[in-house]
Amino acid sequence: MGRIPSLDIEARRQACARLDSLTKPPGSLGRLEKLAADLAAMTGEPLPRVDPAAIIVLAADHGVAAEGVSAFPASVTAQMVANFARGGAAINVFAHQINARLEVVDVGVATPSDQVPGVVLDRVRAGSGNIACEDAMSSDEVKAALEVGIRAVERARAAGARCVILGEMGIANTTASSALLAAFTGLSAEEVVGRGTGIDDARLDHKRKVIARALARGTGDTALDTLARLGGLEIAAMAGACLGAAAGRTPVLVDGFIATVAALAATRLAPGVRDYLVFGHRSDEAGHGEALAALGGEPLLSLGLRLGEGSGAALAYPLLASACAMLSEMATFADAGVEGGPSA
Numbered sequence: 030m031g032r033i034p035s036l037d038i039e040a041r042r043q044a045c046a047r048l049d050s051l052t053k054p055p056g057s058l059g060r061l062e063k064l065a066a067d068l069a070a071m072t073g074e075p076l077p078r079v080d081p082a083a084i085i086v087l088a089a090d091h092g093v094a095a096e097g098v099s100a101f102p103a104s105v106t107a108q109m110v111a112n113f114a115r116g117g118a119a120i121n122v123f124a125h126q127i128n129a130r131l132e133v134v135d136v137g138v139a140t141p142s143d144q145v146p147g148v149v150l151d152r153v154r155a156g157s158g159n160i161a162c163e164d165a166m167s168s169d170e171v172k173a174a175l176e177v178g179i180r181a182v183e184r185a186r187a188a189g190a191r192c193v194i195l196g197e198m199g200i201a202n203t204t205a206s207s208a209l210l211a212a213f214t215g216l217s218a219e220e221v222v223g224r225g226t227g228i229d230d231a232r233l234d235h236k237r238k239v240i241a242r243a244l245a246r247g248t249g250d251t252a253l254d255t256l257a258r259l260g261g262l263e264i265a266a267m268a269g270a271c272l273g274a275a276a277g278r279t280p281v282l283v284d285g286f287i288a289t290v291a292a293l294a295a296t297r298l299a300p301g302v303r304d305y306l307v308f309g310h311r312s313d314e315a316g317h318g319e320a321l322a323a324l325g326g327e328p329l330l331s332l333g334l335r336l337g338e339g340s341g342a343a344l345a346y347p348l349l350a351s352a353c354a355m356l357s358e359m360a361t362f363a364d365a366g367v368e369g370g371p372s373a
C-alpha cells in the first residue's frame with residue numbers, strides 16, 4: 030500500500046465551476062452538489078464516477094461474546110456467513126439492487142467457512158480474545174488483519190470498483206466497537222454502549238460493565254495497540270480496507286456504528302484516510318453519534334437502521350451515483366440556451 034494522496038484541488042475546482050454552469054440555480058441541488066465536488070477531489074476526476082460499487086463484508090467472531098453481551102449466540106456469525114453465500118441476507122438484496130459486486134471474507138470466524146462456497150478465506154485466527162480479560166489479538170495479528178482488508182480492496186479495484194462499501198458480521202462486535210470508540214475518544218463506557226442486536230435493559234447494564242472492564246485493562250498507546258487490546262479481526266480488516274481504498278483514491282462509503290468505528294481507527298493510523306470517507310447513514314446504535322462526531326461525519330440518510338452488513342451504505346449509494354450523473358449529464362445554461370448562467 031502506498032501513501033495516501035492529498036485531495037485533488039484542481040479537480041474539485043473544475044467540478045465546482047461546472048456545477049455553477051448547469052441549468053439550475055447555483056447550490057439548488059444542496060448536498061448533492063457538495064458530494065459531487067467531494068468525489069471529484071477524491072478521485073482526481075472533474076467528472077467522477079462511482080459505478081460499479083463493490084461491497085466487502087468482513088466476518089469474524091469475538092471472544093467477548095462469551096460474556097453474554099449480545100441478544101444472539103456467537104454461532105450466528107458462521108450461520109450468517111452461510112446466509113450471505115446463499116444470497117439470503119439484507120446486504121445481498123441491496124447489493125443486487127445497486128449492481129454491486131459482493132465479496133464475503135472470513136477473517137476469523139470461530140468455525141472456518143471452508144465448506145461455504147464463494148466465501149474468501151483470509152483468516153488471521155479463529156476469533157479474537159475476550160477483551161474483558163485478555164487482548165483481542167497481538168500486534169502482528171492486527172497487522173495481518175489490516176492486510177486482509179487491503180487485499181480485499183485490491184481485488185475489488187482489480188474487478189473495476191470505483192467505490193467501496195464495507196460491511197461486517199460478527200456477533201458481539203458492537204461491544205468491541207464501543208470499547209474502541211471509548212479508547213479513541215476518552216468517552217466512558219456509559220457514553221458509548223448501545224443495544225446492538227436488541228438487548229434488554231439488564232443486559233445493557235451488564236454490557237456497559239463488560240466494556241468498562243475491558244477499558245480498565247488499558248487502552249494502548251498507539252492506534253495499533255488499541256486495536257490489539259480492544260478490537261476485533263473484522264474491525265481491523267475494515268480499517269485496513271479504508272487505508273487501501275484511500276491510498277488508491279477510491280471513495281469509501283461508510284455504513285453504521287461498527288464501520289464508522291473502523292474508519293475512525295483507520296484515521297488514527299493514517300489521518301489522510303478521512304478525506305476519502307463518505308458517511309452513508311446514521312445508525313440507531315447509541316454510540317454512532319459520538320463516532321460520527323469524532324470524525325466530523327454528516328450521514329446522508331437517517332432511516333432508523335441498526336443492522337450493519339454494509340446495508341445503510343448500500344442504500345445511500347444511489348445518492349453518490351446521482352451526484353456523479355448530475356454533474357456529468359446535466360446541460361449547461363450555454364448548451365441549453367437558458368438565460369442566467371454564470372457569465373450572464
Ligand SMILES: Cc1cc2ncn([C@H]3O[C@H](COP(=O)(O)O)[C@@H](O)[C@H]3O)c2cc1C
Binds near residue numbers: 225227
Ligand atoms: C441474524 C443477524 C444478522 C445480522 N447482520 C448483522 N448483524 C449485526 O449484529 C451484530 C452486532 O450486534 P451485537 O454486538 O449485539 O452482537 C453484528 O454481527 C452486526 O453485523 C446481525 C445480527 C444478527 C443476529
Ligand SMILES: O=C(O)c1cccnc1
Binds near residue numbers: 285286334
Ligand atoms: O450500526 C451498526 O453497524 C449496527 C448496529 C447494531 C447492530 N449491528 C450493527
